[in-house]
Amino acid sequence: MKANPRDVLTGVHYIDGDVAAGYGVLAAGCKFVAGYPITPSTEAAETFARVAPKGNAMFIQMEDELASISAVIGASFAGVKSMTITSGPGYTLMMEAIGFGAMLETPFVLLNIQRGGPSTGVPTKTGQADMMQSRWGSHGDYEIIAISPDSPQELFDYTIKAFNLAEMYRCPVMIMSDECVGHMTEKVVIPPAEEIELEPRRLYNGPPGEYLPFKPDGDFIPKMVKAGAGYNLYISGHVHDERGYPVTNEEFKSVYLRRLVDKIRRNKDKIIELKEENTDDAEVIVVSYGISSRVAVRGIEKAREKGIKIGNLRLVTVWPFPDEKIIDLAKTTKAFVVPEINYGQIAFEVERCCHGRANVVLVPHSGAGVHNPDDIYDAIVFAAKEKKKIEGIVEYKTKLEKLVFEGGFKLKE
Amino acid sequence: MAEIRFAGYGGQGIIKSGIIAGKAASIYDNKFSTMSQSFGPEARGGACSSQLVVSESKVLYPYVTKSDVLVAMSQEGYNKFESELSEEGILLIDEDLVKHKPPRGKIKIYSIPTTRFAEQLGRKIVSNVVMLGFFTAVTNIVSYEAMKKALPGSVPEKALDLNMKAFEKGYEYGKQKVKIK
Numbered sequence: 001m002k003a004n005p006r007d008v009l010t011g012v013h014y015i016d017g018d019v020a021a022g023y024g025v026l027a028a029g030c031k032f033v034a035g036y037p038i039t040p041s042t043e044a045a046e047t048f049a050r051v052a053p054k055g056n057a058m059f060i061q062m063e064d065e066l067a068s069i070s071a072v073i074g075a076s077f078a079g080v081k082s083m084t085i086t087s088g089p090g091y092t093l094m095m096e097a098i099g100f101g102a103m104l105e106t107p108f109v110l111l112n113i114q115r116g117g118p119s120t121g122v123p124t125k126t127g128q129a130d131m132m133q134s135r136w137g138s139h140g141d142y143e144i145i146a147i148s149p150d151s152p153q154e155l156f157d158y159t160i161k162a163f164n165l166a167e168m169y170r171c172p173v174m175i176m177s178d179e180c181v182g183h184m185t186e187k188v189v190i191p192p193a194e195e196i197e198l199e200p201r202r203l204y205n206g207p208p209g210e211y212l213p214f215k216p217d218g219d220f221i222p223k224m225v226k227a228g229a230g231y232n233l234y235i236s237g238h239v240h241d242e243r244g245y246p247v248t249n250e251e252f253k254s255v256y257l258r259r260l261v262d263k264i265r266r267n268k269d270k271i272i273e274l275k276e277e278n279t280d281d282a283e284v285i286v287v288s289y290g291i292s293s294r295v296a297v298r299g300i301e302k303a304r305e306k307g308i309k310i311g312n313l314r315l316v317t318v319w320p321f322p323d324e325k326i327i328d329l330a331k332t333t334k335a336f337v338v339p340e341i342n343y344g345q346i347a348f349e350v351e352r353c354c355h356g357r358a359n360v361v362l363v364p365h366s367g368a369g370v371h372n373p374d375d376i377y378d379a380i381v382f383a384a385k386e387k388k389k390i391e392g393i394v395e396y397k398t399k400l401e402k403l404v405f406e407g408g409f410k411l412k413e
Numbered sequence: 414m415a416e417i418r419f420a421g422y423g424g425q426g427i428i429k430s431g432i433i434a435g436k437a438a439s440i441y442d443n444k445f446s447t448m449s450q451s452f453g454p455e456a457r458g459g460a461c462s463s464q465l466v467v468s469e470s471k472v473l474y475p476y477v478t479k480s481d482v483l484v485a486m487s488q489e490g491y492n493k494f495e496s497e498l499s500e501e502g503i504l505l506i507d508e509d510l511v512k513h514k515p516p517r518g519k520i521k522i523y524s525i526p527t528t529r530f531a532e533q534l535g536r537k538i539v540s541n542v543v544m545l546g547f548f549t550a551v552t553n554i555v556s557y558e559a560m561k562k563a564l565p566g567s568v569p570e571k572a573l574d575l576n577m578k579a580f581e582k583g584y585e586y587g588k589q590k591v592k593i594k
Contacts, residue, residue, distance in 0.1 A: 014436035184475060185432060185448040187439040297473040373474065 003027050003160075003196035007055040010192045017182040020152040021085075021111055021175070022047025023190060024159030029198050030109070031057040031080040034071035036064050039123045040179040041087045041113035048085070065093035069110075073101045076108045077235065079201065079226030081163055083109035088117045091130055092137075098172055099138025100237050102260070105214070105222065107166035107201070111159070111175045113182040114290075116367035126179035127367035128290055129342035134174045135319050141257055143264035145271055146174040146319035148289040152186045158316070164199035165271065169263055170221050176318060178341070180291035180370060208232070212242040214256075220263040268320045275314040282311030283334045284383045287326075287350050289315040291370060292339050299339075299376030308384045318346065326353035335383035337396075339363040339376045344393065351393050359386060361394045375399055414468040415554045416477040418497060420490025423461045426541030427486065431463030433545060433567045434555050438467045441559035447475040460489045467554055482552055484544060485511050486527070505548055507540070523551050523590055530582050535575060542568070542576045543583035550587025557584065 008027045013020075021044045025033060033052070037045045049059035062068040068084045075082035086094065091112050101108060116122030117129050134146045145165050149158045155177060162173040204211055204223035211231045214222050225231040238246035239253045247253070264271065279285055284303070288296045293314045303310045311333065315322065326336075326349075335358050338347035347362035354360055363379045365371050379396040397405065417434070421427040428450045435448040450463040464477040483498045484505045485491035491511045498504060500518025508524035516522055525547045531540035542564070549560050560580065568576045 012440055014432065014440055180449070180475075183450065185435060185450075186446070186472075294473055294475055370476070373478075 001198045001200045003029060003193040003198050004055070005193040008190060008193040008196060009051070010190050013188045013190065014185060015152060015188055016043065016185045017149070017152040017155040017177065018043035018113065019047045020156040020188045021159050021177070021182075022051065023188075024156040025083060025109075025111075026051050026055045026057065027156070027190070027193075027196055028109075028160040028163035029055075029081050030083055030163060031055070032060075032072070032075040032082040033058070033085065034060045034062050034068040034075070034082070035085045036062055036068050036090060037085075038087045038090045040115055040182050041085050041111065044111060044113065044182070045085045065090040066097065069094040069097040069101070072108050073097060073104065073106050076101075076106045077104075077224075077227045077233070079224075079229070081107070081109075081167070081201070083111065083163075085111045085113075087113050087115045087123075088127070088130065089120055091133065095133070095137040098144075099140060099142060101172050102138065102142035102144060103140075103237050104235050105170040105260070106172065107170050107224075109159070109162045109166055109173050109175065112177065114176065114178040122368040124179070125368040126291065126341060126370065128176075128178055128292065128340050129345065129367060131176060131318060131340075131342065131345045134176050141261055143261045144172050144174055144319060145169065145264065145317065146176045147273075147316060148176045148318050149316075150181060150290055150293050150314070152181070152184060152188045155181060156188055156190065160196060160198070164197075167199040167201055168221075169267065169271070170202075170224070171264065174319070176290070178290050204231070213244045214240060215242040216259060220259055220266070264320055268322075268324075271317060271320060272322050272325075273316040274322060274325060275312075275316060277312040278309075279311035279313055279329055279333070281309060281332075283309045284337055284380050285311040285313055285329055285333050285335075286337045286339070286376070286380065287313045287315065287346070288339055289318050289346065292341060295370045295373055296339050296376050298373030299380055302373070302377045303380040303384075306381070308380060310380060315346070321349050321353075323353050326350055327355070330354040330357040333358050335359040335361060335386065337361045337363060337376065337379045337383050339365070339371050339379070341365045341367050341370065344395065347393060356389065356391070359383060359390050359394060361396050363396045363398065365398065372399060414466065415481045415552075416479065417465040417467065417482040417484065417554065418462060418477050418480040418494050419465070419484045419486070420460070420462040420494050421486030421541075422489065423459060425461070425486050426538070427461050427490075428463045429567070430484070430541045430545055431465045433542075433560070433563050434548070435465050435467070436567060437555045437559035437563035438465075441562045442556050444469060445472050447472040449475060460487070460493060462490060462494065482548070482554070484548060486541070486544065488512065503552055505544065505551060507544065521594070523547070523587070523594075525583065525586055525590070527583065530586070531579060534579055534582065536572075539572075539576055539579035542579040546580040546583025546585075547587040547590075548583075549580075550584045551591055
């Protein structure tokens with residue numbers, strides 16, 4: 001299915017990431033956004049609210065984040081593509097309903113423009129510390145998809161892709177961006193509508209009396225109907241049978257949950273998107289995502305100039321995690337360097353997949369800013385020189401941290 | 414590649430300057446550019462800055478590390494970002510608002526009374542566009558034609574004529590200054 005020309009602001013724009021995401025939401029055919037605007041994602045919500053009437057779509061500012069995400073799930077079952085837009089504290093408030101949405105196999109998209117945490121943290125500045133929360137934030141076993149764009153253009157492109165993935169796999173899809181990308185202004189090319197491929201809702205069209213809302217198709221994924229269109233639709237957060245009715249026995253739970261996780265796990269190859277450069281014969285590979293992948297480039301270039309064989313692996317898709325890729329690279333490379341704007345989240349995933357075959361060096365950053373590229377370079381040099389296998393993860397101390405720990409550090413106003 | 418820092422106080426159109434120059438470079442000069450802005454309480458009345466990286470190829474690292482050009486529209490902006498300017502860099506100042514120290518290394522200083530010119534043109538608010546004209550003439554990072562194309566759509570429709578005049582004023586003044594140097 002092609003995008004509707006009415007929804008696509010075709011042309012060359014010079015806009016920030018938040019605005020690009022807002023345009024992407026409209027182009028993706030989303031008809032309903034409910035949210036509680038929060039810095040630094042506000043401009044994305046504002047942009048969509050401004051252009052929504054053009055696409056016969058709706059933005060509602062709800063009373064809070066709990067209501068926002070619940071409205072999004074309701075709208076999705078009513079048959080329209082829907083999403084919410086938030087950041088740190090709002091994301092936390094949405095966690096319960098995200099699990100509910102995953103349990104009900106609800107296609108929806110959530111845009112998180114990450115800011116410095118924890119709690120209200122640093123509202124106007126960046127962070128990448130919600131990555132694990134996006135995977136494990138709600139209770140119980142479930143799988144989601146998370147994408148991490150690194151430019152305004154990607155915020156447009158991957159917003160559309162996020163909607164497509166949500167429809168394909170009937171699951172919540174998180175766009176885990178950050179304040180730097182959200183508030184970065186660059187050229188964004190929006191193609192004509194006929195060049196934008198959209199995934200339509202996979203609707204059941206058999207006799208109403210025979211519809212079973214959770215009867216999987218051949219590909220693990222049940223067809224949907226529009227609530228209120230004459231089908232019997234019972235949905236509940238309880239483990240349920242194919243009719244949607246609560247079931248408590250072990251066999252049923254096993255069958256249902258297996259499918260809930262396997263519909264993502266068994267399709268990992270189709271879902272995961274990576275950007276890989278010079279990893280084949282690299283002695284050190286930098287693994288990064290979002291804004292950190294652009295900051296890392298400075299360190300990588302400098303290391304290459306110094307003769308270090310350096311590879312670059314950018315995780316466009318962060319969840320499901322590309323285990324197989326890391327397992328594979330760990331067989332040939334000496335070490336991985338993982339810069340991220342947190343005190344270690346994805347670095348531990350990399351370490352898990354290494355099975356001790358390669359060293360893993362975490363370059364942490366507290367947030368409210370990006371890495372000094374020299375810190376990433378220094379960590380690369382350290383990783384390239386280190387001859388012995390180090391058990392566990394190496395947490396690299398940045399220049400700023402060394403200063404703090406070695407004394408003589410004065411806080412600047 | 415050129416790294417540019419625009420600095421001033423909130424309300425002077427510092428962010429807008431970055432957007433217009435960046436738009437001109439990446440859309441009308443077919444180069445690549447990334448503009449980032451300081452965000453936060455400081456953007457309301459206090460110190461405010463935007464950073465622009467212009468390059469012939471895709472901008473990977475998007476921030477200013479050593480600026481090639483510092484455009485200072487306030488004393489505070491100059492004080493804060495002077496040390497970031499490269500020793501071969503170019504410093505552009507509003508001469509009525511900024512007092513500068515003797516230049517380090519080979520730094521070239523170009524001064525212009527942007528706010529005064531803007532007031533003479535009728536509205537102080539276009540001082541940033543006077544400065545953009547001056548910036549265009551002095552630095553050659555973004556072409557004159559591209560800047561002229563970037564103005565419509567970036568400024569309010571009804572103020573477009575005034576902005577064009579402001580741009581020309583700064584540009585002409587800049588051309589003169591470059592000739593004298």
